[in-house]
Amino acid sequence: MTRPVPFEGLDPVHADASRRYRRLNALRALGLLGIVALIVIAMAMDFTHGPSPLALGDLWRALVSPGKVSPEVGVIVWQVRLPYALMAVLVGACLGLAGGEMQTILNNPLASPYTLGVSAAAAFGAALAIVLDMHIPGVPVSWQVPINAFAFALASALILDGVARWRALPTAGVVLMGIALVFVFHALVSLLQFVATEDALQGLVFWTLGSLVRADWTKLAVLAIALLFGLILALRQSWAMTALRLGEDRAASFGVDVKRLRLGTLLRVSALSALTVSFVGTIGFIGLISPHIARALFGEDHRFYLPGCVMVGALVMSLASIASKGILPGVIIPVGIVTALVGIPFFLVIVVRASGRMS
Amino acid sequence: MSQGLLARGLQVRLGGRDILHGLDVGPWQAGEVTALLGPNGSGKSTLLRALAGLVPMHGHIQLGSAVVSGRAARSDTVYLPQALPAGVHLRVLESVIAAAQAGSGRKTSPEEAMALLASLGIDPLAMHFLDQLSGGQRQLAGLAQALVRRPSVLLLDEPLSALDLNHQLQVMRMVVEETRARAMVTVVVLHDLNTALRFCDETAMLRGGRIEAAGRTRDVISPATVERVYRVTARLEPCSQGRPQLIVDNALSDM
Numbered sequence: 008m009t010r011p012v013p014f015e016g017l018d019p020v021h022a023d024a025s026r027r028y029r030r031l032n033a034l035r036a037l038g039l040l041g042i043v044a045l046i047v048i049a050m051a052m053d054f055t056h057g058p059s060p061l062a063l064g065d066l067w068r069a070l071v072s073p074g075k076v077s078p079e080v081g082v083i084v085w086q087v088r089l090p091y092a093l094m095a096v097l098v099g100a101c102l103g104l105a106g107g108e109m110q111t112i113l114n115n116p117l118a119s120p121y122t123l124g125v126s127a128a129a130a131f132g133a134a135l136a137i138v139l140d141m142h143i144p145g146v147p148v149s150w151q152v153p154i155n156a157f158a159f160a161l162a163s164a165l166i167l168d169g170v171a172r173w174r175a176l177p178t179a180g181v182v183l184m185g186i187a188l189v190f191v192f193h194a195l196v197s198l199l200q201f202v203a204t205e206d207a208l209q210g211l212v213f214w215t216l217g218s219l220v221r222a223d224w225t226k227l228a229v230l231a232i233a234l235l236f237g238l239i240l241a242l243r244q245s246w247a248m249t250a251l252r253l254g255e256d257r258a259a260s261f262g263v264d265v266k267r268l269r270l271g272t273l274l275r276v277s278a279l280s281a282l283t284v285s286f287v288g289t290i291g292f293i294g295l296i297s298p299h300i301a302r303a304l305f306g307e308d309h310r311f312y313l314p315g316c317v318m319v320g321a322l323v324m325s326l327a328s329i330a331s332k333g334i335l336p337g338v339i340i341p342v343g344i345v346t347a348l349v350g351i352p353f354f355l356v357i358v359v360r361a362s363g364r365m366s
Numbered sequence: 367m368s369q370g371l372l373a374r375g376l377q378v379r380l381g382g383r384d385i386l387h388g389l390d391v392g393p394w395q396a397g398e399v400t401a402l403l404g405p406n407g408s409g410k411s412t413l414l415r416a417l418a419g420l421v422p423m424h425g426h427i428q429l430g431s432a433v434v435s436g437r438a439a440r441s442d443t444v445y446l447p448q449a450l451p452a453g454v455h456l457r458v459l460e461s462v463i464a465a466a467q468a469g470s471g472r473k474t475s476p477e478e479a480m481a482l483l484a485s486l487g488i489d490p491l492a493m494h495f496l497d498q499l500s501g502g503q504r505q506l507a508g509l510a511q512a513l514v515r516r517p518s519v520l521l522l523d524e525p526l527s528a529l530d531l532n533h534q535l536q537v538m539r540m541v542v543e544e545t546r547a548r549a550m551v552t553v554v555v556l557h558d559l560n561t562a563l564r565f566c567d568e569t570a571m572l573r574g575g576r577i578e579a580a581g582r583t584r585d586v587i588s589p590a591t592v593e594r595v596y597r598v599t600a601r602l603e604p605c606s607q608g609r610p611q612l613i614v615d616n617a618l619s620d621m
Contacts, residue, residue, distance in 0.1 A: 024492040025476035028459050031493075114451055250468030252454050253461060253511065260418050260445035261515060262469020307455045308464070 035311040038304055042318040046096060049325035053092040056332040057339070061088060086223075094222035095328035095342065096321040097230045098287050099297070101279040103320015104237055106294025107301060107313055111248050112272045113168070114255075116357055117182045119294035120280035123167055124188025125160045126291070129277075129284035130214045131192040131199075132159030137210050138203045157281035163188055164273045217290035217343020219328060226286045233282050237275050238317060244268060245309035252307050290343045292350020293324050299357065370395045371417070371519055371551040376425035378409075378416050385412045387575045388425070394568055396518070396549045399542055401562035401583065404572035405596055410555045413572065414521045417553065418445035429518060429551075444517040446508050448524045450496060458483065458499070458507045459492040465511035474514060482510050486540055502533025506540065513544060520545065522554040526561065534558075538565045559587055559612045571595045587612060 054066055061083060068076045069084035076084070106119040113123075120126045132155035135141045142151040143158065167188060171181045200211050213221070241248075247268050250258040259265050283290065300323070301315030324342070327349065331342045372392030378385045386409050394400045402410040416423045419434075427434050429442060456464070459479055466474035483489040488506045491499065496507060505525050512520055522541065526534045542565050545552040556562050562569055562583055570580040571591055579591045587610075592600045597618040605611045 024459060024489065025480050027493055028457075028476045116453065246464055246467040247469060249456065249460070249464035252451070252456060253465065254447055254449075254451050256415070256418075256420055256445060256447045257450075257465075257508075257511070258468060259420055260443065260521075261465050261511075264469070302455050306457070306460065308460050 032308075032311070035305050035308075035315075039311065039314055039318055042315075042322055046318065046322050046325060049322055049329065050092045050096060053095060053325055053328050053332075054088045056329055057088060058337050059083065090222035090224060090227060091219050092325070092328065093227050094219045094230070094287065095325045097227060097234060098219070098283045098290060099293050099320040099322070099324020099327075100317045101230060101234050101237070101283050101320070102290065102294040102324070103297035103301070103316040103318075104234070104241065104313065105276040105279040106296075106320070107298040107316030108241055108248070108272050109276050109294070110298045111251060111307075111309070112269050113171070113181060114251075115181055116299070116360070117295070117354075118185075119292070119298075120160070120276065121289065121291040121293075122182070122189070122295055122354070123185030124163050124192060125167075125277060125280045126284050126289045127189045127192035127196070128163030129156035129160040129281045130289050131195050132156040132281070133214055133285050134196050134199045134211055135159075137214075138199045138207045153282060153285040156285040157278055159192075160281040160284070161274065161277035163192070164277050168269065168273060214284070214288040216341035217288040217346070218341040219287055220339065221287070230282055230286060233279060234317070237279050238313065240271070240275060241313050242310065244271070245313060248272075248309040248313075249307060288341075288343060290324075291347045292354065293320050293327075293346055295357070296350055296353050297323055299353075370430065371553075372428050373417065374426045374428075376413065376416055376423055376427070378412050378421055378423045380412070380421065385409050385575050386416065386423070389413065389572075389575075389577055391570055391577065391580065394551050394553065396551055397546050398567040399545050399552045399554060399565060400568040400570065401566035402553060402555045402570055402572065403557075403559060403562055403587075403595070404578075408572040408595075409575040410572055411523050412575075414445065414523050414553060414555055417519070418443055418521050420445060442518040443521065444512040444515050444519070445521040446512050446523065446525065448527055450504055450508070452497065454496045456496050457493050458488070458496060458510070461496055461507060462510050462514050466514040479510075479514060482514055486510055486513075486544075500533070501528045502530070502536060505529065505533070505537045509537070509540065509544070513548070516548075518550060520550045520552040522552065524555045524557070526556065526558070534561065541565070559592065563587055563610055563612065584610065593618070 051063055055061055055063060065076060065080050066084055069081055073081060102120065109118040109120065110116055133152045136151045136155040142155050146154045167181065167184055170176065170184060176184060196211065196215065200208055203211055247258065247263045250261050250263055251265065251268065255265055297320035298316050300319045301312055305311040305315040327342050327345045331340045331345045334340055370393035374390050376386050376389040402413060404410050412421060415421045417427060459476060462479040462482065463474050463476065466472060466479065480489055480492060483492055486506050486509060488503065488510065491503055491507065496504065499507060525537055529537060538561060541552060541554065566583045568581065569583040569586040571578045571586060573595045578595045579586045589600050589602055592598060592612065599615045599618065601613045601615065602610050603613060
């Protein structure tokens with residue numbers, strides 16, 4: 008049964024809407040593949056940029072026939088450039104996914120691990136382990152820093168969500184609460200810096216600036232596995248998350264267990280944020296910017312939006328990594344500084360847009 | 367085929383305050399539309415949310431012979447709040463497919479979703495973004511999101527607020543037609559008593575978290591109940607087409 012169109016000025020030709028919908032989804036899938044191609048190109052550029060020049064041919068030879076390159080080139084490729092370029096991609100992907108999921112479950116365009124204090128909390132947890140050797144009993148030494156970072160990241164995410172729900176805070180209130188958490192944890196990290204030994208202080212500076220120089224293959228493997236699991240689990244919830252965009256009550260009445268979805272997502276976001284912070288320090292704004300770009304490119308069908316956040320995060324971070332090597336010749340600036348410089352204007356634009364919507 | 371919905375002894379306490387005081391409502395029959403009326407703060411929306419399982423409550427809700435209270439998310443019931451969140455970047459068709467497949471939902475093809483949009487007359491809007499629609503278009507898109515779940519009970523919280531007269535009529539007409547066609551129990555929170563008189567089979571009037579009057583709409587909406595519930599003096603007079611119209615004369619000052 009088809010009713011006459013109840014609204015004036017609409018195009019009555021609509022028979023091909025199903026086909027257009029399928030074509031749109033195919034285009035989105037192609038778009039994701041296109042970004043993968045751009046990531047490969049950006050990684051190649053990231054690989055060739057650095058204090059000592061390396062050609063893509065060196066990378067190819069080192070990968071295909073390691074015996075044909077000099078030991079020095081082999082070390083630079085395998086121990087420095089390749090882990091660095093891959094770490095940029097993985098960190099960007101993790102932060103992009105964490106930011107995308109946070110923006111959906113908190114229904115807040117300003118949400119990201121960095122802006123809402125999750126990264127700062129993780130840095131504080133890590134700093135506690137480094138400076139005061141405070142950690143959860145029974146945790147192996149090599150995992151004390153990441154586990155501490157995770158515990159504090161999760162606690163801050165739960166506090167933020169709990170207070171926002173308890174006081175029914177609007178979007179602006181959640182952001183202010185997040186900013187308060189950022190200040191609190193930054194102040195606590197500063198306090199630890201003040202009492203830290205010289206060695207511990209050096210380590211702490213690394214956390215606060217955010218840098219990829221400590222990338223190694225173990226960290227890459229851990230981050231890749233976390234990303235893979237995080238993305239698979241997130242994609243299993245993609246319909247529920249898409250429905251959540253229609254409003255919490257509406258999603259609940261469509262059968263979505265909103266509380267469980269929110270808790271599971273916060274756990275994933277905290278784990279991804281904590282791992283990136285414990286491996287590369289606090290890197291800001293990737294988790295904020297990437298979901299907005301992904302939303303503009305892929306819409307909010309989370310089957311495409313979530314992988315979009317991952318891909319865009321990886322690409323933006325890889326580009327930031329290239330920029331961090333090109334700003335001062337011969338010097339690699341901590342990549343967190345670059346992402347902050349690019350991210351702050353973007354953040355302000357989103358604030359103005361969000362304020363417009365709220366008013 | 368759906369069956370009647372009834373609730374007994376519904377109590378809701380929120381923020382340390384009793385909102386609903388042991389209400390008995392229904393049975394509301396399948397294929398009929400029931401209006402929830404009452405002044406602001408009377409508990410209409412809370413009653414709707416309690417029926418949907420969205421607020422903690424005491425009491426007993428029954429759909430047909432099955433007791434359904436205590437279950438948070440029920441596939442037989444869909445609740446539509448007043449508005450969508452701002453800035454949703456989803457197309458109408460996508461939102462209907464997501465509504466069908468979320469939670470305990472089922473796989474739905476774009477063709478199936480399009481057929482539903484066509485039945486509501488909004489298929490030309492299928493590829494429009496939700497945040498670009500007018501208020502009336504959004505309500506019908508919301509109705510499509512609800513109907514694709516094939517609910518037995520449809521709960522609508524102030525679906526006409528912020529709609530102009532034309533769209534109020536369009537939306538209510540479709541709500542009634544779909545309720546009849548799909549044999550749903552539909553409960554709708556309204557502010558306009560004349561809309562209830564025109565479109566709703568049953569009416570429950572609330573005041574202070576209690577039912578003041580309930581039954582067939584034309585029996586419930588009377589000058590006496592309106593004065594008691596809303597504290598206004600009113601007359602019920604037939605219009606030129608013979609339909610009863612409520613004409614409000616004055617507000618009483620002891621509100």
